[in-house]
Amino acid sequence: MASDLSARDIERAKFAFSIYDFEGKDTVDAFDLGSVLRALSLVPTLKTVEKLGGEKKKGQKKFTIEEFLAIYSQAKKDTDVGNFDDFKECLKLYDKSEDGTMIFDELRHILLAMGEKLEMDEVNEIIKDCAVPPDEDGFTRYQVFLDKLKAGPFKEEE
Template sequence: MADLSARDVEKVKFAFSIYDFEGNDTMDAFYMGECLRALNLNPTLAVLEKVGILATSTSSSPLVSVRRMMYAELEHILISLGERLEKEELLPVLTECCPPEDDEGFIPYEPFVKKICEGVKP
């Protein structure tokens, strides 16, 4: 980290902390691509595959989750980051804009983002 400024180190630590769900200074490699993208590093799927972060099938095409995230993670991010919200303030937004969770607790986040952006008037 010698090449990083103190500010960059803080950004990395903050991004990492978002994906440290258990609070034990670890992050599942599954989230590494998202964490790197949050730091504006924008690795391609090929780069992630090359460094072993992205699994591949027998046909060598990357297995990518269909742009989904855990509902609980979205709720945590929206309550904790930016202007603080109370859970009671957030629940109507999530109810209106989020598709239902799947059996694993995941939601596709693109429909959520589209609905939120539709409500934004310039």
């Protein structure tokens, strides 16, 4: 086991691991590695998950809890990830009038050019689901975009 993890970290990791042990064989498919790490409040990129041993197809490889704990320990050390506040600050740089708006096409450009490479159809889907259509001057409210993006694909029940 990873010696630099606290007892609480190990307990939480074992619980998250058990949730993704769909077959009850004390293993987790490498395809689900990113999901298990995200369940533990980490935000690894797809590239990071792949570097840690994640697979793009199910059934290629399985991890035991000991292997996962070493991966979890490594993922916790990875500081090359952004968070929500970092993304908000980035968008503020494009808010020239400091009124909570930015040029709609700049938002599209940011999604295409920064961070992990997204395909145009992925960007279009994110824009469609999260962004407010531009006003007559071509501006959109980026806070609304961020709020919808952070909420994820599932609508909260009231």
